[in-house]
Amino acid sequence: MVTVEEKPARLAVGVVGAGRVGPALGAALGLAGHRVVAASGVSDASRRRAEALLPGVPLMEPAAVLERADLVLLAVPDDALAALAVGLAETGAVRPGQLVAHTSGRYGTAVLDPMLRAGGLPMALHPAMTFTGTAVDVQRLAGCPFGVTAPGELRMAAEALVIEMGGEPEWIEEAARPLYHAALAIGANHLVTLVAQSMDLLRAAGVAAPGRMLGPLLGAALDNALRSGDGALTGPVARGDAGTVSAHLAELRAHAPETVASYVAMARATADRALANGMLKAEYAEALLGVLADEGTR
DSSP: OTTTTTTTOOOOOEEOOOOOSHHHHHHHHHHOEEEEEEEEESHHHHHHHHHSSSSOBOOOHHHHHHHHHHHEEOOOOOHHHHHHHHHHHHHHHHOOTTTEOOOOOOOOOOHHHHHHHOOOOEEEEEEEEEOOOSTTTHHHTTTTTEEEEEOOGGHHHHHHHHTTOOOOEOOOGGGGGHHHHHHHIIIHHHHHHHHHHHHHHHTTTTTHHHHHHHHHHHHHHHHHHHHHHHGGGSHHHHOOOOHHHHHHHHHHHHOGGGGHHHHHHHHHHHHHHHHHHTTOOOOHHHHHHHHHHHHHOO
C-alpha cells in the first residue's frame, strides 16, 4: 500500500481504455520505471495505439487488467466512468490497497466510491492537454499541468505519480471539478472550433494557406491573453466599431451563415468584458449592442 510519506514504489500498472490518453500515461509511467502489465482496448484504433505506445503489453478484459495491476488507470470517456466503476467493483476485481486513478476532468474521486468500498484507493489525475494518440503525447507531458483530486491521505502519492509522468500537479477540490473542467473546455475545445471556422473563412476569401496566416496572429493573441487577460482585447468589438461588426455579419450571412450565431455570441461576451474593464466606452457600446441585438431577431 502506498503511504503519503514516500514516493510511490515501482508499480505494476494496468490501463483500462486505450483511447488517446491511457496509452500515453501508461508509457510515461513506464519511462519512470513502473511496469505496464496489461491494457484493455476494444476498437481497432485502440489496439493500434496500445501496440504503438505499449509494445508487448497484453490486451485483455478490464477485470483481468485489474487482477494484474497495483495501479489501475481508468482512461475512459466521462459518461462511461461511473458505470465502469460499478461494474468492476461488482465483479470483485478490486483488491484492498489497489490504487485506482481515473483521467476524467469532470469527476473527482466520488465517482469511484464503489471501488473505494471494495478497498481501492481512489485518485483523479487529469492531464490538462489535448492528445493525438501518438508518441508525441508522451513528450508533451513534460511540464503538463494535471488536475489532481484525492483523499487527503493519498494526496502526496497522487502528486508524486504526476511528477513521475513529467507533469505538474494542481490540486482541485472535489466540489470544484465540474467548474475546473468547464473552464478547460471553454479554453481548449471552443478554441479549436473558432480557429477552424476562421480557417474556413480565409479559404473562402482566397487565402491559400490560412494556417500560415493565422499562426503569428493567434500565437501573439494567446500569449497576450495569458499575460494580460482582458487587457489583451483588440478589434472592432473592443473598440465599439458597430459599422465594422455590421459588415462582418452581412458577409457571414452571405457566405457562411452557420458561423453567425457563434460570432454574435462571442461578440456579446467580448463586449461585456470590454465594458466591464473600461476599454469599451458606453457611448460606443450602445450602437454595437444594437447591431448584435438586431442580428438576434432575424
